[in-house]
Amino acid sequence: MNSNFDIIIVGGGAAGFFTAINIVENNPHIKVAILERGKSVLEKVRISGGGRCNVTHACFVPNDLVKFYPRGEKELRGPFHQFCSGDTIEWFEKHGVELKIEDDGRMFPTTDNSQTIINCFLIAVKKLKIEVLTGQSVQSIFKGNDYWKVETNHETYSCQKLIMTTGSNPKIWEMLQNIGHTIVSPVPSLFTFNIKDSRIAALMGVSAFAKVKVKDTKLEAVGPLLITHWGMSGPGILRLSAWGAIILAEKKYQFIIQVNWLGDATFEATLEQLKELKHEHAKKVVSKKSPFELPNRLWESLVLASQIDSEVKWADLSKTQLTNLASQLTNGEFQVNGKSTFKEEFVTAGGIDLKEIHFKTMESKLHENLFFAGEIVNIDAITGGFNFQNAWTSGFIVANSVVD
Structure with a gap:
């Protein structure tokens, strides 16, 4: 030859x-x-x-x-x-x-x-x-x-x-x-986040359009977020992992993310909206149905995480509970402990x-x-x-x- x-x-x-x-x-x-x-x-x-x-x-x-x-x-x-x-x-x-x-x-x-x-x-x-x-x-x-x-x-x-x-x-x-x-x-550049958190533990397969930030950095991404059995994935998370590849490696994949489940909505605007809902839906049970474009299972989980029992009606929400809920919706903090390779696409x-x-x-x-x-x-x-x-x-x- x-x-x-x-x-x-x-x-x-x-x-x-x-x-x-x-x-x-x-x-x-x-x-x-x-x-x-x-x-x-x-x-x-x-x-x-x-x-x-x-x-x-x-x-x-x-x-x-x-x-x-x-x-x-x-x-x-x-x-x-x-x-x-x-x-x-x-x-x-x-x-x-x-x-x-x-x-x-x-x-x-x-x-x-x-x-x-x-x-x-x-x-x-x-x-x-x-x-x-x-x-x-x-x-x-x-x-x-x-x-x-x-x-x-x-x-x-x-x-x-x-x-x-x-x-x-x-x-x-x-x-x-x-x-x-x-x-x-x-x-590594494309990876998913390992997160153990009671708020998402039972929500495997649930997806929402969210804004995700890495706390105390300028890193943020917007896109569909998918909850998996090991944490979070989906285009929004993968985008964040690509742009943050070097910073997140330096952090040894231990960091906090802040999730805004409502995309660009601010805490203040969301709190106002919740106050209006308190009047509009006074007799309805808070956890039953999401008033936002969120899957009901996710909404229910965030309601419970805001110290609101599953049978509480809108009219009975306290100021603290409304504040908690606005915070969970627009700025939920999740601890990331490690990463997983995205499919085989290393x-x-x-x-x-x-x-x-x-x-x-x-x-x-x-x-x-x-x-x-x-x-x-x-x-x-x-x-x-x-x-x-x-x-x-x-x-x-x-x-x-x-x-x-």
């Missing part, structure tokens, strides 16, 4: 395949190989989006799209002007995969099956004669005068241009550190320092002919198809840059 290639891509995931396909489609004469350490390729694609593959997000304006990236917002502005979500849809359509938009903006293949995306990539690499070599664990990389050497557990390969698409792989980060790159230490903040990359080409500023795509760099996004969009965009830019 020939171990010399024009271009070697290390990492057989979404970014690696997308980069390889785009290179050879534009330049059929170029010899490209993908090296993958595992037995199979595209494993993260397979499990993403609950096995449906959340390909991208229906946000088509680059300056809006960048706002979903806690790390990389500034750097991705230029790249997204070159290849954005609309280009992703077009690219997959051209390759026989139709995408659909869900209500929350997430985009999936119409088949609702990640295998559709995997097959699309596998068919393309076969057709383009891109070599996919599995079970290749990279042991070292070496830069010669005008070539790169990549040593794996099986073979030593050489190439003119080397593209790294290995995601959050500490071993590869260490190799890049050895040749001068700075690695921002990885910390995303980390961290990677190659963004200052060491040319974002017009995704080439290393330290080494010529060394390129990066995907999550290997210190870019990450909230959940919703944004991490994949970064993979497609950076892969597209690399594919256009490696060929002179």
Whole structure:
């Protein structure tokens, strides 16, 4: 087997395949190989989006799209002007995969099956004669005068241009550190909060649109909050975990969150509203039905937490009880003790320092002919198809840059 290639891509995931396909489609004469350490390729694609593959997000304006990236917002502005979500849809359509938009903006293949995306990539690499070599664990990389050497557990390969698409792989980060790159230490980015609290103990599966703040910080997020058997999850919590990745790691995942179950409503306005309800619903039992857009079970739990018995009528509420209830509704404090990984979507903040990359080409500023795509760099996004969009965009830019 020939171990010399024009271009070697290390990492057989979404970014690696997308980069390889785009290179050879534009330049059929170029010899490209993908090296993958595992037995199979595209494993993260397979499990993403609950096995449906959340390909991208229906946000088509680059300056809006960048706002979903806690790390990389500034750097991705230029790249997204070159290849954005609309280009992703077009690219997959051209390759026989139709995408659909869900209500929350997430985009999936119409088949609702990640295998559709995997097959699309596998068919393309076969057709383009891109070599996919599995079970290749990279042991070292070496830069010669005008070539790169990549040593794996099986073979030593050489190439003119080397593209790294290995995601959050500490071993590869260490190799890049050895040749001068700075690695921002990885910390988990998308996670749910572990909370043991009597107010939510029996409410598994209940969801509400809420505003969540981390006490004594500027961190806050708004969105659906889902109560789970271990605590809290849902888009609002995941957003907070992404934006707060570094701060929350420093706190060792021990902190207090303040939940406003009524979104933007203030304590004062809510207290006034409760006073009006006391007159309007005088003869009704407080805990029976939520007067706000809240699930009744959650309302009942917050009423009990305000020291109001389950049979008390509105007319009988004391000033203290009204104040307690307004406080539980707009500023309930919950102690977080630890985190849990969100489904299988383990995303980390961290990677190659963004200052060491040319974002017009995704080439290393330290080494010529060394390129990066995907999550290997210190870019990450909230959940919703944004991490994949970064993979497609950076892969597209690399594919256009490696060929002179």
